[in-house]
Amino acid sequence: MDWSREEECKRTHDPFFYSRKGADACVWIPGPIVVGGGPSGLAVAACLKEKGIPSLVLERANCIASLWQLKTYDRLHLHLPKKFCELPLMPFPASFPTYPTKQQFVGYLEAYARRFDIRPRFGETVVGAEYDGVVGLWRVKTVEGKEDRRREYLSRWLVAATGENAEAVVPEFDGAAAFKGPILHTSLYKSGDVFQGKRVLVVGCGNSGMEVCLDLCNNNGHPTIVVRDSVHILPREMLGRSTFGLSMWLLTWLPVQAVDRLLLLAARFILGNTAKLGLPRPRLGPLQLKSLTGKTPVLDVGTLGKIKSGGIKVRPAVKSFTERGAEFVDGRLEEFDAVVLATGYKSNVPCWLKDQDEFFSKKDGLPRRPFPNGWKGERGLYAVGYTKRGLMGASLDARRIAQDIEQYWKAEMKKIMAFTCTPTRQAQ
Ligand SMILES: Cc1cc2nc3c(=O)[nH]c(=O)nc-3n(C[C@H](O)[C@H](O)[C@H](O)COP(=O)(O)OP(=O)(O)OC[C@H]3O[C@@H](n4cnc5c(N)ncnc54)[C@H](O)[C@@H]3O)c2cc1C
Secondary structure (H helix, E strand, C coil), X not given: CCHHHHHHHHHHXXXXXXXXXXXXXXXXXXXXXXXXXCHHHHHHHHHHHHCCCCCEEEECCCCCCHHHHHCCCCCCECCCCHHHCCCCCCCCCCCCCCCXXXXXXXXXXXXXXXXXXXXXXXXXXXXXXXEECCCCEEEEEEEECCCCEEEEEEECCEEECCCCCCXXXXXXXXXXXXXXXXXXXXXXXXXXXXXXXXXXXXXXXXXXXXXXXXXXXXXXXXXXXXXXXXXXXXXXXXXCEEXXXXXXXXXXXXXHHHHHHHHHHHHHHHHCCHHHHCCCCCCCCHHHHHHHHCCCCEEECCHHHHHHCCCCEEECCEEEECCCEXXXXXXXXXXXXXXXXXXXXEXXXXXXXXXXXXXXXXXXXXXXXXXXXXXXXXXXXXXXXXXXXXXXXXXXXXXXXXXXXXXXXXXXXXXXXXXXXXXXHHHC
């Protein structure tokens, strides 16, 4: 449904839809409102569409999947094999490689939006959403574009899909203001070609930090990676299968601790002792750690080889920055030309969703109930894509949410049909 056209019509013909003069327009939406036009928002809108339920997707950026299109580096590929990353109802094209490139993934998402005719309202940032118990509806407030045009949407259902990576985490470091070179978050890093010949300190050793180091190395940069405490590095493939796929398969037969032991044994055999390179492993195994803290193991795509050959240096935590570089906690002082912060992202749900502390934690902006039970709140509130299980978790949530809303939608439609088809109504 083209919401802007419908809105225009309502503005002309119906005083209730555009009830207030001036700044704050108010629009009632018959279907659910989905906040966020990333993979999760698209997945839920598609599952709803398949059931005949229209939805309104609100997206602050001017494109779908803004994380992938605007905030990721050029060399990015899906970290997991494509079969674990496809959205509901539409597989990846068979011609795609096992690990599609970022450009292929974005192409797939664009085709997905076209196929299900999902047309988000771009450039509309949700700044507030709260349940109005008097009318029994969610009130969703947005701000649009530079003119700061404000709107309010009303709906029975609200689906949060703003992602676990909505805002960059930029920690404060002593002396950062004194550092003369650029300090940028990975969300602004595109390619190593602008760092040719430069000494770059990469702070953070997750998948992004490791891949940025590899990219810098491949572009004749001189990266140093900061490993503050510990990290699990696993080969991306083991025994000719993806490590992720193998782990999923093993988990159907064995307890998580046993699978962890097998993974670590194979990793030791394939990669050697990573602690000797300055990359000690956490006390808990990779899968146990993931399920308890959400911390994802690094799937190595070649960075470890560069560390072994000396192309990438490893250092402990940064104590403070200096004018020309950094001092590390082991007392070493080194010079750098630039700093890349691979320090991750966080959810922004607590900034816009009001009075829902029992569903979403204020601390990390994620549902309080652990997977797989964090998708449904009270009074028509849902959450998609906050499972720490990537696109697979988002797809699972999306299907459940659409199924759940369908029950209420059908009941609501029956009521409307009964109302519009009663003899008195017909006679009028
Ligand atoms: C570098 C990187 C690589 C990854 N690789 C993989 C992988 O290989 N496999 C995998 O399964 N997962 C991977 N992930 C995890 C990733 O989070 C998911 O792939 C996916 O992007 C999550 O989709 P999402 O829609 O939940 O969140 P996002 O992609 O973050 O989309 C959320 C959308 O909501 C919008 N938004 C936020 N706040 C507002 C607001 N207030 N109002 C309106 N709109 C708003 C944002 O602009 C954004 O477009 C990766 C993540 C990163 C950072």
